[in-house]
Amino acid sequence: MLRLILKNVVWDSKALILISQSSTVPCRGNAPTRLFCTGKPLKDSTFTVSYLVDSCGLTPEAAQNACKSVHLKSAKKPDRVLRLLRDNGFTDVNISILVARRPSLIVADLENTLKPKFQLFASLGVPSNAVVKMFLEYPEILNKSMDKSLLPSVDFLRNFLHTDEKIVQLINKCRGILRLNLPDAMGPNVGLLRDEGISDDLIATFLNDNPQLMSISAARFAKIVDRVRKMWIGPKKYGFLDAISVLGSMRDKEWERKVTIFKNWGWSDAEVKAAFTKQPKCMALSENKIDKIMKYLVNIMELDPLFPAGKPNVLTLCLKNQIIPRCSVIRYLLTMGVVSKEDLEISSVLECKEESFLKCFVRKYMEVLPELPDLYTFCKKCAATGRSQPL
Numbered sequence: 001m002l003r004l005i006l007k008n009v010v011w012d013s014k015a016l017i018l019i020s021q022s023s024t025v026p027c028r029g030n031a032p033t034r035l036f037c038t039g040k041p042l043k044d045s046t047f048t049v050s051y052l053v054d055s056c057g058l059t060p061e062a063a064q065n066a067c068k069s070v071h072l073k074s075a076k077k078p079d080r081v082l083r084l085l086r087d088n089g090f091t092d093v094n095i096s097i098l099v100a101r102r103p104s105l106i107v108a109d110l111e112n113t114l115k116p117k118f119q120l121f122a123s124l125g126v127p128s129n130a131v132v133k134m135f136l137e138y139p140e141i142l143n144k145s146m147d148k149s150l151l152p153s154v155d156f157l158r159n160f161l162h163t164d165e166k167i168v169q170l171i172n173k174c175r176g177i178l179r180l181n182l183p184d185a186m187g188p189n190v191g192l193l194r195d196e197g198i199s200d201d202l203i204a205t206f207l208n209d210n211p212q213l214m215s216i217s218a219a220r221f222a223k224i225v226d227r228v229r230k231m232w233i234g235p236k237k238y239g240f241l242d243a244i245s246v247l248g249s250m251r252d253k254e255w256e257r258k259v260t261i262f263k264n265w266g267w268s269d270a271e272v273k274a275a276f277t278k279q280p281k282c283m284a285l286s287e288n289k290i291d292k293i294m295k296y297l298v299n300i301m302e303l304d305p306l307f308p309a310g311k312p313n314v315l316t317l318c319l320k321n322q323i324i325p326r327c328s329v330i331r332y333l334l335t336m337g338v339v340s341k342e343d344l345e346i347s348s349v350l351e352c353k354e355e356s357f358l359k360c361f362v363r364k365y366m367e368v369l370p371e372l373p374d375l376y377t378f379c380k381k382c383a384a385t386g387r388s389q390p391l
Contacts, residue, residue, distance in 0.1 A: 057096035066103035
């Protein structure tokens with residue numbers, strides 16, 4: 001009899017799967033009965049594994065691991081949760097990923113925990129596909145308290161961004177932002193910027209552009225602000241916040257390496273600081289780009305190495321699409337004797353809009369040099385494709 005029972009049971013990896021829980025075998029007196037004559041119910045873990053595999057799409061191994069945090073006694077509650085997820089755009093694959101990452105969600109309180117989250121994001125206008133991506137990437141948001149975390153966080157954002165549309169844009173840009181309690185995470189940093197005299201409008205722009213930086217610890221944020229304050233020159237407006245953004249995005253060693261590059265070109269610490277104050281983004285460039293632009297301006301254009309220190313906007317321009325093609329035209333005009341160095345303000349030449357450049361340095365001299373338009377086009381193609389240096 002025991003052998004007959006065991007034939008109906010197979011071991012598959014770590015999960016014990018019953019071939020047929022309703023199978024019957026003859027017992028004494030040929031009376032039909034269930035597979036196990038003891039009549040004891042199956043263990044919760046066996047049902048849980050079966051449900052996670054069959055209804056949620058987990059592998060047997062993943063289901064077995066999930067049993068450490070969730071135990072099902074019936075399918076009623078998890079079925080309702082899965083129905084809610086599907087009604088809100090989750091595919092079977094999405095559900096499998098979500099449950100594998102956060103198994104306890106399938107027994108979460110539907111009315112008080114899960115539904116209010118979907119209703120909140122729908123009321124804000126967050127697209128369902130964006131909600132799915134957010135919960136897959138940050139499933140902990142589904143467990144956040146509405147009253148203590150999510151609603152205060154949305155109100156915090158609304159105070160700065162003013163419209164739900166902008167809140168949605170921020171959520172799409174930084175899907176994990178609402179895993180934090182924003183009044184606690186960002187509030188101290190906002191207060192610090194206000195203490196520096198930064199207006200709420202500028203803070204709102206900064207928050208929208210740098211949500212992750214605004215979410216770092218108050219102590220770390222204060223250190224960054226203090227570093228900027230010590231080297232800053234002039235009013236604390238847009239550039240001051242750009243400087244915080246740049247310093248907050250790099251390690252000290254990376255900053256030191258970039259300073260060393262400029263010093264190798266003869267810059268002093270004061271000149272590095274002045275350039276950073278005028279255009280903080282010049283220090284956000286890669287070390288390779290800084291070196292290439294400096295080499296071109298100094299070695300090819302024969303400019304003073306300190307020229308970019310006074311006009312650091314030049315460093316933020318595209319070398320291939322803007323600096324090389326325009327400088328090539330200027331070098332040609334100088335060679336042909338049409339213009340002189342005294343007539344040129346090279347930073348204006350490089351920074352002006354494309355139409356202004358064409359008007360002032362291409363079309364203006366076409367009667368004398370009709371080849372200029374073709375030359376400019378050729379230089380742009382050469383620079384863009386990395387071919388040999390034009391002119």
